[in-house]
Amino acid sequence: MQHIAIIGNGISGVTCARYIRKQNSDVKISIISGETSHFFSRTALMYIYMGHMKFEHTKPYEDSFWKKNGIELIHKYVTKVDTDNKSLLFEDDINLNYDKLILACGSKSNFFGWEGQDLKGVQGLYSFQDLQEMENNTTNVQHAVIVGGGLIGIEMAEMLRSRNIDVTFLVREGGFWRNVLAEQEAKLIERHIKEHHVELLMNTELDKIVDDGTGAVKSVITKDGKEIPCRFVGITAGVSPNISFLKDSKIETNRGILINEYFETNTADVYAIGDCAEFNTPVEGRRPLEQVWYTGRMHGQTLAQTICGTKTAYKPGPWFNSAKFFDIEYQNYGMIPADPAPNHEVFYWEDTTSKIALRANFDKASKKLIGLNVFGLRLRHELFDTWLKKGTSVEEVLVHLPDANFDPEFYKHYELDIINAYNQQYGTNLAPKKKSWKRILNNLKKLQNA
Numbered sequence: 001m002q003h004i005a006i007i008g009n010g011i012s013g014v015t016c017a018r019y020i021r022k023q024n025s026d027v028k029i030s031i032i033s034g035e036t037s038h039f040f041s042r043t044a045l046m047y048i049y050m051g052h053m054k055f056e057h058t059k060p061y062e063d064s065f066w067k068k069n070g071i072e073l074i075h076k077y078v079t080k081v082d083t084d085n086k087s088l089l090f091e092d093d094i095n096l097n098y099d100k101l102i103l104a105c106g107s108k109s110n111f112f113g114w115e116g117q118d119l120k121g122v123q124g125l126y127s128f129q130d131l132q133e134m135e136n137n138t139t140n141v142q143h144a145v146i147v148g149g150g151l152i153g154i155e156m157a158e159m160l161r162s163r164n165i166d167v168t169f170l171v172r173e174g175g176f177w178r179n180v181l182a183e184q185e186a187k188l189i190e191r192h193i194k195e196h197h198v199e200l201l202m203n204t205e206l207d208k209i210v211d212d213g214t215g216a217v218k219s220v221i222t223k224d225g226k227e228i229p230c231r232f233v234g235i236t237a238g239v240s241p242n243i244s245f246l247k248d249s250k251i252e253t254n255r256g257i258l259i260n261e262y263f264e265t266n267t268a269d270v271y272a273i274g275d276c277a278e279f280n281t282p283v284e285g286r287r288p289l290e291q292v293w294y295t296g297r298m299h300g301q302t303l304a305q306t307i308c309g310t311k312t313a314y315k316p317g318p319w320f321n322s323a324k325f326f327d328i329e330y331q332n333y334g335m336i337p338a339d340p341a342p343n344h345e346v347f348y349w350e351d352t353t354s355k356i357a358l359r360a361n362f363d364k365a366s367k368k369l370i371g372l373n374v375f376g377l378r379l380r381h382e383l384f385d386t387w388l389k390k391g392t393s394v395e396e397v398l399v400h401l402p403d404a405n406f407d408p409e410f411y412k413h414y415e416l417d418i419i420n421a422y423n424q425q426y427g428t429n430l431a432p433k434k435k436s437w438k439r440i441l442n443n444l445k446k447l448q449n450a
């Protein structure tokens with residue numbers, strides 16, 4: 001029986017295993033992870049710390065699921081991959097042979113060699129072990145510093161504030177998540193962070209972390225010479241592929257494991273998916289590395305087709321991402337660069353409460369929607385997928401925005417305010433169309449048949 005070994009029990013590896021098993025009951029599947037014995041939702045780690053969930057609740061499948069589906073779980077670290085002999089070496093010196101190998105080994109937190117980064121109380125946040133360490137490291141801590149203003153940094157700030165720990169947040173750029181967000185949204189999020197009593201220091205870089213004489217952190221010093229006393233330092237300066245165990249192998253890597261559109265590496269029968277994979281030639285409009293949850297799932301689903309005999313290229317469709325900044329939910333459909341491209345026209349609307357906003361980038365000449373960001377509104381992802389794939393105009397999208405609204409009827413709706421702002425800016429006379437379930441279902445059907 002053919003043996004498919006998957007390194008990584010995250011969303012990409014597990015999705016791939018499930019989709020292989022759905023189509024093929026005649027292969028042996030092993031999922032290997034050194035982190036935890038069972039798959040859990042990494043995006044829910046923060047809720048464990050904040051007391052909203054127990055670890056058990058973050059496991060999407062019952063523990064019995066794996067045996068029932070003939071998927072063997074191996075809870076060990078792989079230290080070496082020998083592609084000549086199709087063999088994996090574990091930390092306990094035991095070998096495992098494979099016929100096909102899927103690398104789904106995820107990311108690790110970036111540390112940039114700062115003085116003091118190995119002191120007790122200094123850590124990143126990626127793994128379940130990081131969460132446990134954070135539990136220990138923050139006991140009786142009154143003041144924490146977070147280094148790096150991105151999505152994991154803001155989650156860490158929320159976690160710490162939930163335990164009334166004072167937080168100073170160092171952000172190197174002049175605006176929050178400014179490499180992704182446009183200036184108005186960066187400002188909106190900055191105001192919101194400050195409302196949560198976080199001290200936000202923009203244009204501020206970490207220089208070094210100071211030892212208290214016992215090997216634990218006492219303070220940090222910024223590049224402009226300011227010393228900030230703290231007993232905990234969260235390093236959230238981005239992530240990078242977790243691939244150091246492959247350095248002696250024949251598998252070609254750059255920042256990640258290099259793959260083509262079929263997730264094939266340079267080595268026969270070895271594939272890579274999820275955060276650790278780097279496309280040699282990315283799909284148009286996409287980046288070489290895609291380090292988000294839903295793309296990991298798409299990678300896993302697509303590769304399962306190839307493994308089961310239907311060679312399938314990765315065709316992800318329009319980009320989508322979602323996240324949360326304290327109480328503000330964020331969704332992004334299509335491409336919205338932080339600073340618009342020359343052919344982009346930008347419509348931006350913000351509610352006076354400053355918690356709800358919408359940005360639409362569209363083509364200047366054709367008015368075709370290029371991307372849309374929303375803050376504090378819940379919209380239907382699938383409809384945006386259809387609209388972006390069809391090349392729908394921004395005006396048609398805005399008119400039909402009620403169809404996309406996910407919020408229950410009794411929530412305040414903003415479509416009229418948004419369209420009025422658009423009319424004012426562009427001298428149009430548009431009006432929102434009443435929500436139509438028939439239209440929504442038709443659009444979704446088109447997407448399914450596409």
Ligand SMILES: Cc1cc2nc3c(=O)[nH]c(=O)nc-3n(C[C@H](O)[C@H](O)[C@H](O)COP(=O)(O)OP(=O)(O)OC[C@H]3O[C@@H](n4cnc5c(N)ncnc54)[C@H](O)[C@@H]3O)c2cc1C
Pocket residue numbers: 007008009010011012013032033034035036042043044045046076077078079104105106107125126127152155242245273274275276291292293294296322323324
């Ligand atoms: C705190 C946090 C919040 C996040 N929130 C969001 C969010 O809101 N939305 C979103 O889209 N994304 C979010 N992400 C990112 C998202 O979780 C990742 O993109 C996704 O989990 C990557 O999945 P993966 O399957 O590629 O790898 P991973 O989930 O990283 O799984 C890889 C597994 O492989 C194991 N492994 C690696 N090397 C070896 C080895 N040599 N031997 C054995 N096992 C090994 C690792 O230990 C790990 O368990 C968040 C990430 C973090 C850390």
